Amino acid sequence: MTHSQKVLPESVRVLVVGAGFAGIGAVSRILDDDPNADVVVIERADDVGGTWRDNTYPGCACDVPTSLYSFSFAPSPDWTHTFARQPEIHRYLRGVVDALGLQGRIFTGCELISAKWDSANSRWAVETSLGSLTAHVLVAATGALSTPKLPNVPGIEKFAGTMFHSATWNHDHDLTDQRVAVIGTGASAVQFVPEIVDRTARLTVFQRTPAWVVPRLDRTLGKLEKAMYRRFPSTQKAVRGFIYGYREAYVSALAHHPGVLPLVSNVAKLHLRRQVKNPVTRAALTPDFMLGCKRMLLSNDWLKTLDRDDVDLVDSGLTEITENAVVDAHGNSYPVDTIIFATGFTPTEPPVSHAIQGSDGRTLAERWGGSPNAYRGTTVHGFPNLFLMYGPNTNLGHSSIVYMLESQANYLVSALRQMREQRIEAVDVSEHAQQQYNSWIHDSLSGTVWNAGGCSSWYLDSEGRNPVMWPTYTFTFRNSTRTFETSDYALTPAGKSAQL
Ligand code: N01
Numbered sequence: 001m002t003h004s005q006k007v008l009p010e011s012v013r014v015l016v017v018g019a020g021f022a023g024i025g026a027v028s029r030i031l032d033d034d035p036n037a038d039v040v041v042i043e044r045a046d047d048v049g050g051t052w053r054d055n056t057y058p059g060c061a062c063d064v065p066t067s068l069y070s071f072s073f074a075p076s077p078d079w080t081h082t083f084a085r086q087p088e089i090h091r092y093l094r095g096v097v098d099a100l101g102l103q104g105r106i107f108t109g110c111e112l113i114s115a116k117w118d119s120a121n122s123r124w125a126v127e128t129s130l131g132s133l134t135a136h137v138l139v140a141a142t143g144a145l146s147t148p149k150l151p152n153v154p155g156i157e158k159f160a161g162t163m164f165h166s167a168t169w170n171h172d173h174d175l176t177d178q179r180v181a182v183i184g185t186g187a188s189a190v191q192f193v194p195e196i197v198d199r200t201a202r203l204t205v206f207q208r209t210p211a212w213v214v215p216r217l218d219r220t221l222g223k224l225e226k227a228m229y230r231r232f233p234s235t236q237k238a239v240r241g242f243i244y245g246y247r248e249a250y251v252s253a254l255a256h257h258p259g260v261l262p263l264v265s266n267v268a269k270l271h272l273r274r275q276v277k278n279p280v281t282r283a284a285l286t287p288d289f290m291l292g293c294k295r296m297l298l299s300n301d302w303l304k305t306l307d308r309d310d311v312d313l314v315d316s317g318l319t320e321i322t323e324n325a326v327v328d329a330h331g332n333s334y335p336v337d338t339i340i341f342a343t344g345f346t347p348t349e350p351p352v353s354h355a356i357q358g359s360d361g362r363t364l365a366e367r368w369g370g371s372p373n374a375y376r377g378t379t380v381h382g383f384p385n386l387f388l389m390y391g392p393n394t395n396l397g398h399s400s401i402v403y404m405l406e407s408q409a410n411y412l413v414s415a416l417r418q419m420r421e422q423r424i425e426a427v428d429v430s431e432h433a434q435q436q437y438n439s440w441i442h443d444s445l446s447g448t449v450w451n452a453g454g455c456s457s458w459y460l461d462s463e464g465r466n467p468v469m470w471p472t473y474t475f476t477f478r479n480s481t482r483t484f485e486t487s488d489y490a491l492t493p494a495g496k497s498a499q500l
Pocket of ligand 1: 061062063064145151152166183184185186187188189206207208209295317318342343344345456457458
């Protein structure tokens with residue numbers, strides 16, 4: 001898919017930035033509502049797929065069952081496993097783009113450089129790597145986990161071997177017989193460490209905080225099951241509904257009744273006892289915070305990999321990187337040839353927040369000051385006609401983010417429809433509505449395991465505020481985004497000749 005045959009228009013009604021699950025979901029929903037909609041997507045990479053294009057590390061897979069982690073409007077009977085692997089999720093997204101005929105609207109290799117709200121014309125003035133354009137409505141679908149984070153360790157620049165981040169895996173680098181250090185023990189590390197361990201000469205895993213790990217109840221989907229889904233799509237819909245329902249039951253514990261969480265942590269403790277025989281390693285892998293406070297991890301082989309004789313688990317953290325080694329907090333030096341950083345992302349300061357400038361000239365990043373907040377996770381006061389996908393407080397620890405994205409797409413479409421029908425040129429959420437909404441969000445989060453579970457996590461900002469998690473059931477979010485309430489917004493009426 002290339003942009004070579006297409007020319008970026010000079011103006012467009014809706015500009016979507018990003019062609020991952022969020023952007024593809026948004027544009028699909030817009031066109032479903034209005035097949036003649038004037039909408040284009042720009043994507044900085046050369047292909048669609050977002051995080052499922054970028055994360056190609058060995059073993060990369062979804063840790064939410066795929067029947068739920070897929071678009072409700074594009075079910076696929078072809079998944080090979082209940083937890084799909086990265087290549088097939090990427091293929092799935094490309095397939096949705098093809099099936100819905102979206103290629104002509106997607107400009108790949110086109111990066112957003114800046115977007116400034118032009119109050120006089122009620123338009124976004126947008127600069128991209130392929131030229132300028134104006135957009136009436138801007139949809140930022142750039143993902144929260146797209147900028148890899150490297151740790152700030154003294155000496156990192158001196159390392160003479162090979163280093164890379166899990167999200168930018170170096171496939172040209174052969175790990176065979178290498179001494180490898182892995183920094184970080186989150187959702188990415190647990191997937192790739194068991195995949196590479198048989199190739200390496202020695203693997204040293206640097207853990208700062210152990211995570212709760214439960215078995216991944218994965219299985220391959222047989223021919224019969226796939227045939228049934230193809231012939232009777234309602235059966236797959238029923239499976240999706242069942243998974244959705246039991247996943248929602250988790251919220252009851254995570255957000256409302258943390259007292260029942262020890263039942264699940266006992267399962268994780270049993271899993272740990274079964275997989276790790278060495279008592280010292282087992283103690284190092286036992287978390288001291290409530291299950292769910294950090295993302296619960298699913299793996300059948302991570303813990304037993306750390307129990308192997310050719311694997312070192314270093315749980316004192318790292319203090320320095322030298323030319324050829326990683327040094328732990330006790331001063332022990334581990335000579336290595338390769339360092340793989342599985343140290344996560346920077347969700348509270350996405351690059352797009354520096355590129356988007358609102359009506360008072362401030363960027364989103366300046367307005368947020370390191371702690372993002374929005375109204376219904378989607379709109380921000382002072383940034384008219386801007387819609388954020390996967391915005392503040394829309395992340396989940398228990399279910400599919402695709403469900404949240406589809407809810408936000410509903411809200412966007414409801415807004416576009418009302419703007420069209422009521423001839424509104426610009427909508428700007430009121431400061432009051434946004435403040436009230438955020439008071440509710442943060443009151444609701446205060447007793448949850450994400451805020452009060454006794455851990456530090458990427459869900460919390462430097463002030464201990466949680467700008468990341470949705471605090472309750474996902475159907476509450478679905479209901480609150482069903483209709484765009486114009487009463488929460490300052491409205492600019494459209495002139496008679498305006499095309500909406
Ligand atoms: O990153 P993480 P990830 N020194 O932030 C450690 C999604 N995801 O890439 O826990 C030493 O979870 C850090 O230690 P600590 C999912 O939402 C989804 O694994 O902060 N260590 C931690 O162990 C997930 O939450 C899927 O003490 C340092 C690790 O690095 C998100 O992506 C699959 C350090 C980072 O863990 C991120 O996952 C994979 C330092 N300076 C990922 N800094 C699905 O299947 C950080 N660490 C949907």
